[in-house]
Amino acid sequence: MSAAVLCIGTELTRGEIVNTNASWLSEELTDRGIEVGAIETIADDRPLIVETLHRLSAKHLVIVCTGGLGPTTDDITSECVAEALGVPLVRDEASLAAIRTRMEKFGRVMAESNKKQADFPTGARVLQNRKGTAPGFQVALGHAQAFFMPGVPREMKSMFGEQVAPALEPFVKGQMFQVRLKTFGMTESAVNDRLDGIEAEHAVTLAYRAHFPEIEVKVLARGDNCADRARTAADAVITRLGPDVVYGEGDVTFAQQLGKLLVERKLTLAVAESCTGGTVGRLLTERGGASEFFVGGVICYANRVKEGLLGVPAPLLAEHGAVSAPVARSMAQGALAELGSDLALALTGVAGPGGGTSDKPVGLVHFAVASLAGISDRQMVFPGSRTQVRDLAAFAGLSLVRKVLLHGHDA
Amino acid sequence: MSAAVLCIGTELTRGEIVNTNASWLSEELTDRGIEVGAIETIADDRPLIVETLHRLSAKHLVIVCTGGLGPTTDDITSECVAEALGVPLVRDEASLAAIRTRMEKFGRVMAESNKKQADFPTGARVLQNRKGTAPGFQVALGHAQAFFMPGVPREMKSMFGEQVAPALEPFVKGQMFQVRLKTFGMTESAVNDRLDGIEAEHAVTLAYRAHFPEIEVKVLARGDNCADRARTAADAVITRLGPDVVYGEGDVTFAQQLGKLLVERKLTLAVAESCTGGTVGRLLTERGGASEFFVGGVICYANRVKEGLLGVPAPLLAEHGAVSAPVARSMAQGALAELGSDLALALTGVAGPGGGTSDKPVGLVHFAVASLAGISDRQMVFPGSRTQVRDLAAFAGLSLVRKVLLHGHDA
Numbered sequence: 001m002s003a004a005v006l007c008i009g010t011e012l013t014r015g016e017i018v019n020t021n022a023s024w025l026s027e028e029l030t031d032r033g034i035e036v037g038a039i040e041t042i043a044d045d046r047p048l049i050v051e052t053l054h055r056l057s058a059k060h061l062v063i064v065c066t067g068g069l070g071p072t073t074d075d076i077t078s079e080c081v082a083e084a085l086g087v088p089l090v091r092d093e094a095s096l097a098a099i100r101t102r103m104e105k106f107g108r109v110m111a112e113s114n115k116k117q118a119d120f121p122t123g124a125r126v127l128q129n130r131k132g133t134a135p136g137f138q139v140a141l142g143h144a145q146a147f148f149m150p151g152v153p154r155e156m157k158s159m160f161g162e163q164v165a166p167a168l169e170p171f172v173k174g175q176m177f178q179v180r181l182k183t184f185g186m187t188e189s190a191v192n193d194r195l196d197g198i199e200a201e202h203a204v205t206l207a208y209r210a211h212f213p214e215i216e217v218k219v220l221a222r223g224d225n226c227a228d229r230a231r232t233a234a235d236a237v238i239t240r241l242g243p244d245v246v247y248g249e250g251d252v253t254f255a256q257q258l259g260k261l262l263v264e265r266k267l268t269l270a271v272a273e274s275c276t277g278g279t280v281g282r283l284l285t286e287r288g289g290a291s292e293f294f295v296g297g298v299i300c301y302a303n304r305v306k307e308g309l310l311g312v313p314a315p316l317l318a319e320h321g322a323v324s325a326p327v328a329r330s331m332a333q334g335a336l337a338e339l340g341s342d343l344a345l346a347l348t349g350v351a352g353p354g355g356g357t358s359d360k361p362v363g364l365v366h367f368a369v370a371s372l373a374g375i376s377d378r379q380m381v382f383p384g385s386r387t388q389v390r391d392l393a394a395f396a397g398l399s400l401v402r403k404v405l406l407h408g409h410d411a
Numbered sequence: 412m413s414a415a416v417l418c419i420g421t422e423l424t425r426g427e428i429v430n431t432n433a434s435w436l437s438e439e440l441t442d443r444g445i446e447v448g449a450i451e452t453i454a455d456d457r458p459l460i461v462e463t464l465h466r467l468s469a470k471h472l473v474i475v476c477t478g479g480l481g482p483t484t485d486d487i488t489s490e491c492v493a494e495a496l497g498v499p500l501v502r503d504e505a506s507l508a509a510i511r512t513r514m515e516k517f518g519r520v521m522a523e524s525n526k527k528q529a530d531f532p533t534g535a536r537v538l539q540n541r542k543g544t545a546p547g548f549q550v551a552l553g554h555a556q557a558f559f560m561p562g563v564p565r566e567m568k569s570m571f572g573e574q575v576a577p578a579l580e581p582f583v584k585g586q587m588f589q590v591r592l593k594t595f596g597m598t599e600s601a602v603n604d605r606l607d608g609i610e611a612e613h614a615v616t617l618a619y620r621a622h623f624p625e626i627e628v629k630v631l632a633r634g635d636n637c638a639d640r641a642r643t644a645a646d647a648v649i650t651r652l653g654p655d656v657v658y659g660e661g662d663v664t665f666a667q668q669l670g671k672l673l674v675e676r677k678l679t680l681a682v683a684e685s686c687t688g689g690t691v692g693r694l695l696t697e698r699g700g701a702s703e704f705f706v707g708g709v710i711c712y713a714n715r716v717k718e719g720l721l722g723v724p725a726p727l728l729a730e731h732g733a734v735s736a737p738v739a740r741s742m743a744q745g746a747l748a749e750l751g752s753d754l755a756l757a758l759t760g761v762a763g764p765g766g767g768t769s770d771k772p773v774g775l776v777h778f779a780v781a782s783l784a785g786i787s788d789r790q791m792v793f794p795g796s797r798t799q800v801r802d803l804a805a806f807a808g809l810s811l812v813r814k815v816l817l818h819g820h821d822a
Binding site for chain 1: 422423424425426427428429430431433434435436437438439440441446447448449450451452453454459618619620621682684686687688689690691692693695696697698699700701702705706707708709710711712713715716719720749750751762763764765766797798801
């Protein structure tokens with residue numbers, strides 16, 4: 001039993017946008033135990049679309065398609081499906097009324113071109129679009145069930161979750177349950193090696209999703225007691241990787257989990273960022289509710305800001321240089337004092353691409369966490385581009401905060 | 412004349428990573444005037460790979476393929492190409508020596524599994540990999556020239572630029588020249604409408620690339636005097652969109668262009684960020700050399716940081732609330748004074764998803780730019796998610812700095 005994902009749009013074959021729909025849909029299908037055999041992306045080209053639909057429907061039982069449902073002349077998916085089926089398009093008056101109502105709600109008049117969005121191949125089941133004007137539809141194409149959805153990710157995701165996923169249930173063999181573990185601090189291949197044998201031992205499937213610099217480990221169990229078995233296997237994964245690597249479960253971010261820990265302990269955090277230039281602050285405030293634990297920070301890019309706002313002594317900067325453990329410690333202590341938080345994280349490093357020396361190479365970052373109870377510092381050399389160095393440094397800095405919260409300062 | 416992009420890897424069909432290679436390669440090919448007819452992504456499955464190679468080579472003159480060249484057992488691209496060609500694999504001793512040398516350089520010993528990375532289909536032209544161990548190769552497959560490259564984006568991009576692109580030159584008909592214009596402040600459809608007629612008038616092709624919240628406009632001319640014609644058409648685009656929308660050309664960022672303008676005028680910038688939480692600082696320091704114009708900033712998430720570090724008066728906060736024009740102005744003036752810069756940008760808003768009221772809805776952002784010459788402020792309501800509101804606010808704030816630099820403060 002396999003599925004195909006088909007993405008239609010010349011903007012995709014020209015590389016004008018990155019196709020995030022394909023990976024999102026492939027993950028959703030894989031998570032449901034439906035194997036994705038092929039992902040194809042083709043231009044808005046009628047013979048090509050018709051031929052591709054025939055070819056995919058001969059090989060797969062499910063086809064999930066995005067794109068080409070808009071109002072413009074290059075949106076031809078519905079026509080092509082009708083041609084592939086050998087049936088005419090018919091107008092669905094209920095859909096037409098829904099499109100008109102939606103446009104009026106946003107103060108717009110329905111253009112003639114929008115009317116074709118209510119035309120579907122005869123016999124199609126209409127899939128409503130709660131987030132936009134273009135409805136989708138489902139048809140039987142040969143032996144395959146084919147689902148057609150808009151290309152706009154927000155509209156597609158909503159339609160998939162509400163209307164396509166339930167229709168896929170007959171294709172999913174038996175019960176299944178998945179636990180998603182979020183990790184930071186190990187490479188994918190190291191995680192993979194460390195988890196060797198878990199699949200056989202617990203009769204589960206492990207899968208990974210990379211979202212730099214994090215790795216998500218997905219633990220999937222099928223059949224009887226799948227929820228219990230997935231949980232037991234997930235606990236075994238946590239034991240193998242360690243609780244410092246596995247920071248949370250489900251749809252949580254690293255910063256959010258750290259924030260939760262701070263809120264539980266009624267503690268607040270401030271930052272002093274040099275090389276990361278605001279990256280840590282951005283991460284800490286990515287989700288709502290950050291004001292419960294984050295007071296703010298100082299982006300001390302210039303040395304005189306380190307001196308003026310954080311009170312780093314000029315002689316310390318002169319003696320050790322801005323990228324040094326003493327300066328990182330002084331920055332953290334300054335942020336603690338000036339921002340009045342319970343903890344403060346400071347980062348200073350050489351993000352590159354220029355500015356490296358043999359003593360202080362590109363990628364070197366010093367970071368420190370200060371609290372009223374003491375101070376801890378670390379230095380690391382991160383690989384990769386300027387952006388990668390900055391992102392790794394930000395995560396490593398937040399990791400040190402987590403470590404101090406869980407285990408206290410270095411002896 | 413069309414090309415196919417083929418991406419091989421079960422991590423892609425399972426949706427474990429987003430396929431950025433496909434869009435990058437499609438854009439590179441399109442920019443060279445080579446039309447991409449299909450993008451296919453398939454699992455590490457031998458019969459499927461062989462069948463797909465046959466099918467694509469019957470329809471396209473160029474096949475550009477990524478993935479499956481690594482050392483592990485699921486890396487089978489070379490074997491599959493050999494099978495499709497009906498030839499054996501042969502070991503290339505020069506490649507084997509290069510792999511060994513590269514691994515020794517990084518202090519690693521070549522494993523037995525790495526040796527197969529030096530095996531190529533008989534008759535293949537080896538493509539060297541300067542960024543990793545896996546070499547690529549080129550073969551003639553039916554009427555098509557097929558190029559096989561590693562899936563790691565950094566290695567693939569380097570190999571494509573240095574070895575694949577030159578080999579594609581015979582496929583590019585005639586001369587061509589492209590000007591890439593970077594824009595911010597208009598939607599893609601608004602840009603599209605505004606540029607109606609340019610293509611016919613100047614005999615050029617316009618293409619777009621969306622990178623939220625920016626739009627890149629690509630002006631492509633072919634044939635005689637293509638460089639001059641592309642330039643003339645690009646100037647017409649700039650005139651139509653206006654110099655406030657078109658901020659630069661080529662591989663530049665909005666923040667980098669603003670930095671250049673500041674450096675030219677020997678001016679420095681500081682920021683005071685509330686709702687954006689460090690986003691503006693991160694953007695300003697994304698490329699190296701930012702220390703020439705950016706001194707730093709204060710992330711004043713909590714009101715007491717607005718008061719303590721920026722000197723925003725408590726009664727002002729009490730009277731108008733943190734999200735207000737008077738507070739944005741006071742934050743900008745405080746940053747100017749405390750950080751000693753020539754200009755300061757302040758942002759305060761409701762990023763959402765919670766916290767909105769009828770007076771101050773989610774998406775409302777007040778921003779202000781202060782200098783010794785005066786102060787300007789704006790308020791906008793941005794649509795979208797929390798992340799989109801923050802990113803749009805950061806760009807709009809930097810836009811106001813640019814406006815003040817180019818046109819002075821509001822009267």
